[in-house]
Amino acid sequence: MRISLRAAVAAVGIAALTAGCGGGSSAPAETDAAPAEPDAAATTGAPARDDADLVVWTDELKIGAVTEIAEQFGEDNGISVAVQAVTDLQANFVTANAATNGPDVVVGAHDWIGNMVQNGAIDPLQITADQLGQYSEVAVDAVTYDEQLYGLPYGVEALVLYRNTDLVPEAPATLDEAFATGLELKEAGTVESAFNLPVGELGDAYHMQPLYTSLGGYVFGQDPAGGYDPTDLGVGDEASQAAGERIEELGEGGSGVLTRSVSGDNSIALFADGQAPYLLSGPWARADVEAAGFGWDVQAVPGFEGAEPAQPFTGVQAFYVASNGANKAFAQEFVGGAVNTEEAMKTMYDGADIPPSLVSLQESEVAADPQLQAYLDAASAGQPMPSIPQMGSVFEPLGQAYSAIIGGADGAETMVATGETIRTAIS
């Protein structure tokens, strides 16, 4: 009895040890072509490539729409397709692709392009000029990098200004007007926050960008070809110092329009509770605002009075062809052909709910949903979010600078210091 117990323990030990050592080497032999459920491995953060003639990686939000297009493509070409939702998609894709274990096509945001290109993870697309002309200009600009087209854009999104029309019936023509009405309501005790722009303790440079550009600031200058130039940093220059001073006046030590109490965690919820007359947010807030039960309207973010127009960062969602995919021909055919149609773009809009980038679809959808025009205007008015890898060194320090300024730090000095910090980081 004693010996058999010992043998069993030893057996468990050996089994554990063989499983531990051999686990990484065994290749999964999945032959199932039906891309029904997101792969179990995908949700654990250690994605494994499905076995199919075309493998697409995307995220949970878009998997339904992408699957619909991919299945149609598979049917038309008599091949198997697999669509997988992968968490932390960009990093996992770049790593898997480098190990030639990645997908054939990946769907994601355009500001990944710089990093994906520096890692050699995606191939340029060869779309004819005629076809490209059917997409909105800002979308094409965004997916163009080093003068090459890398992604097929299907959606554009930028920050817009939501307004509670029960509290403020008239649309403000300038930010100053919005701030003034917001402060009146706050002083009257009707609302808790005059203007919901997420700041938080860590700051939020993305949401501050419309204000910053309206005050004359810029992050990176553009070269003649339209690409962003990492050597031309606008943070710390005179216009940015003036912008910093103005933001300081709006902060906790000044009029109190902007406060660190409003953050990404509570900004939309406070507005939906009727505790703020204005909300600066993107298309993703629309569902919450619609469900809030008060009258609302949306407009492109206006500028300050007598200042530059407000230019938010425009984000573009796109399809990319992986450089080390096993099925490159099908991948090129899928992205350049099957996705590059009005029908597929409509499927993406219906399923993923991001304003479309195809001009003809924009026109037909606005006819049915006039509110959509404001989102499209905002996206066109914005500048593409810089996708150069150096942008990674901007968001954190710049956000922290805004947070400090709103908390009472000197606007001009802080912007100069932050410019130095960013310059050191990217040099």
Added chain:
Amino acid sequence: MVQQQLSTAPQESPAAHPPPVGSRSVPVLLLKVAVLAVLLSTVVSLTPALVAAERWGFLVFFWVLVVLVVAVYATRRAIPLKYLLPGAVLLLSFVVYPVISTFQVSLTNLGDGTRATREEATAQIIGSSVVQTPDAPRYNLTVGTAGSPTAGPFAFLLVDPASGEASVGTEDGLEPLPGATVTDGFVTAADGYELLTPVEVNDASAALAELTVPTEGGAIRQLGIRQAFEGSTPLVYDEDAETITNTQTGVTYAPELQGDREFYVDPDGQRLSDQSWAADVGFDNYVRAFTDARILSDFVGIFGWTLVFATLSVASTFALGTVLAVVLNDRRVRGQKVYRSVLLLPYAIPSFISLLLWSGFWNTDFGLVNDLTGLGVNWFGGETTAKAAVLITNLWLGFPYMFLVVTGALQAIPEDLKEAAGIDGASGFTGFRTIIFPLLLIPTAPLLVASFAFNFNNFNTIFLLTGGGPFTPDNPTAGGTDLLISYTIRLAFGASGAQFGFASAIAVLLFVITGVVAALQFRLTRRLEDVI
């Protein structure tokens, strides 16, 4: 766990009671043979794959392991090894091997932008420079072969959609294809050519990517399954000089070291591409960690706060847990079970949820803490208040565990010991301090060490509460509440993309630090165990 069970076994080892030969039951023997057979066959079946991948290190490791396992478990010669081997192999596989491989990575510049080899990066840069020839037709493509659909040679059977004329493209150039049948704008039959199906075209992708049909404006290349386009590559790689030349502008790009990596740059120092390649950098990453003034000063400050945080977290949770456990352990307290259940609630809620709730509680204007106390403090805005907030939150999260542990330990202390202490005059607090508490420390001390180690690396609490903040505008990499672990992760994967090489160097340094701290603590706990 296997090791623990095994470690007690040798006391009653066969040396003391030598088992008579043949006492083993048949099923046990069969099981043993089966397990060894499975192990052996697994390694045999892995061998071809490992040879193909040229993973010689793994191959040797697996075979040595198999020989060892068979030698140890199939014979009776090395009985102590039977108990030591599983633990030793697990230690090698999951501790020693990762440390060695982390150290190896720390000697490279691996990270975003340097994942490829130099050849791969060069090929990528050249390949990505293809530009379409303006106004050139977009051909309808059918791929044909005069040989086999898998090996070629292949030819592009092209139809110009504007004219409807068919032509054949090979490496020799573009020629008319008079005998072709064209249906719906595609060649559907041609003399001397077998046509490839879409799946065959896809399978031949690698060979077809090499096939370019030279034309006046550049070359015709395959695009997907049904299209071909005319384009040109302005960049040319010179293998002898190891440079890339742009044939349109005449600029030559040579590799040059910028920072810890090489790029192709023109004579003015302008990069051709952000793509670089992996290289060995020796101990540069360690040199950087020790010489970068900012990293060094941040590191010292954060190391200090990490120690304070871990110590205070353990001390405060243990103190509160002990007080509550002792109070509720008194038999005079009514409803002990109800109180105990309520006190365990924070432990029952997943800490992710608690932490997100607490991060809202500390909000200056809308948070519960300021609403209840009327303080109006901007908790996460200042370094001291943020630290206090983090510690208080961690106390809330941690005390139920200590309460649970101490309650259990208290019940294991015999009642008569307390009575005896009372008779000897040590009642009340004195009795607790001199009799109960030292006895309490014996079972809980190892758990306190474990709790310290956990809090030393308590990434979740910091990340979900403050994100490491507050930060100062001149230093966005080190926040007021950053622990070493959150700081390292920001340094490695934060702003400027993944830097695996540098992160590995920091990880190796952290490994050394935690090793030293753990060794010191085990010494201290051993002293506690000497109480009796």
